[in-house]
Amino acid sequence: MSSSFQAPKGVSEYVPPRADLFAAIRSAFAEQARLAGYGYLELAVFEDTNLFRRGVGESTDVVSKEMYTFEDRGGRSLTLRPEFTATVLRAVLEHNLHKQGALPVKVWTTGPAFRAERPQQGRYRQFYQLDLEAIGTEDPRVDAETIALAARWYASLGLTQVRLLLNSLGCRECRPGYRTLLQEFLRGLDLDEATRARIEINPLRVLDDKRPAVQAQLTGAPLMADHLCAACQEHHDRVRELLADLGIAWEDTPRLVRGLDYYTRTTYEFDHPLLGAQSGIGGGGRYDGLAEDIGGPALPGIGFGLGLDRTILALEAENAGFEAAPRCEVFGVPLGAEAERRLFALADELRRAGIAADTAFGGKKLKGAMKDADRSGARFAVILGERDLAAGEAQLKELATGDQTAVPLTDLTSTLRERLSR
Known part of the structure; x- marks a missing residue:
């Protein structure tokens, strides 16, 4: 007779043999990270709520709608982490890792993250990510290194249909002018009240709206790629040149906007066409102003989050043949x-x-x-x-x-x- 208790709705759980696959692909990533000189972090699952408000952005769906926030016994507002980058950067600053050796600080971590979303295939309230960050340099070679590491990991699992989508979101010098142009364009569209409010807070987030009725109106919207400053254009060209040197294919995607406010310059996503609406299986980018946003010194950084849940779905969709080591021989x-x-x-x-x-x-x-x-x-x-x-x-x-x-x-x-x- 089974228990009358069940896991909460929207929690992704794994039991053998699927859990063996989960552990095996995580171990395969750990080896890729080790080979590239990234050290492992074990971090808090909950943080001061203001870390995410300031770091991720008040206008994002993550902060405005999806966080699991609660008050502890001391009256402090805490939030289960909805993503990893802000937590990793907080830990790097708190433990002074940026002062203990050569930059960049190269670290990775893994575990569950939490968002109060409507559960569906590939989108869960408790989900699992692999996170990797390189903090302390603007060198475009580091951008290419992080992208290559993720691409090599997907390839090592036997995935052959992963697409790399690439864009640049500019910097704090060139983005304000583009922001004004985009706002002028968006104000002329037929949008609901909530979306109109978003135009005034962060208009780039409107480009990330997945609703067909919104996307149909965005044809002709100004593109960040056409308004990059000379330094951002040079950086973006260099990243693409380095990826070409490594034999890594990408698709220039000028409308690509990640769902978090801190991204600057290099922005990318790994997409798997067999997964339908939840085709994004991982992604990341540069966040050169995030350290200052959370009260730290100027520390440029870049990193990514790769979804373990969706990677397993992609493996199953492709019947890729990657197998965990046998539990019994x-x-x-x-x-x-x-x-x-x-x-x-x-x-x-x-x-x-x-x-x-x-x-x-x-x-x-x-x-x-x-x-x-x-x-x-x-x-x-x-x-x-x-x-x-x-x-x-x-x-x-x-x-x-x-x-x-x-x-x-x-x-x-x-x-x-x-x-x-x-």
Whole structure:
């Protein structure tokens, strides 16, 4: 009988074998980050609410509609993190990581984030991200490095249909003039009252409105790409040149606007066409004024958030073939108390040798134990009974073919290592 309790609506949970895939793709990312010199952070799940109000932006849907905010026992307003960048930057500043070595500070983290959205496929109230940030330099090579790292990770998983969409949102020097032009254009459209209010606060957010009725009116809207200052244009050209050097394809997307206010210059998104309305599987960009916005020194930065939930959906949609390492390669089937003792020790020996091993528990008969072996996904079963013990050997059975041979107990580990390597 199942429990009467269920996970809250909109929470993405993973159980085996899907959870094994979740862990495997996260580990694959950790290796990509390590190879590029990024250190790991373990961070708070909730923060002072003002961190997100000041860092993410009051006009964003995230802050105005979607945050899980509560008052603690001390009367402080706290919020479950809706994204990672502001939290990472807060931690870098609080722990003075920007003063402890060469810049940029290169870090990554992972875990759940929370937004009070309408749950649907690929959009959850508790969702999981991989976040990577490089803080302390404007060098366009760092922009290209972060993009390349994410692209290489997607490729390592076997995804072949991921598209990289690329844009520049300018800087605090050239964006004000563009902002005025965009506001003038938007004020002439037939928009609802809430959207009209957004025009006055952050008109770029209107370009991010996904409603067809709004998008249909945006044809002819001025583009940031046509109003970049010389420095931003040079930066954007250099990023594209570097990506070309690395053999990474992109699509110039002049209307691309990320959903958070802090983005400047390089802005990008990874898109997967098989996921329908929730096709964005990751993205990021530069945020050169965010450190000052949250009360820190001038520290330019760039980073990304990659959605683990949507990446798994993309893997399943493509049938990409990326698999987690097996949880069990060898399954012990003991027949009798002495065999249980010997196979229990053998499982430990195999694990120390790097072989995933398990064994039947609860004194099961041969038929029940073999059913457990089949369910485990193991390649081999080691069957050990009283006759085998007397002969100093065990029966090694390949579960896919049914082939069975006797192997001396002293040779079991070496024999299994050799056969598993084939």
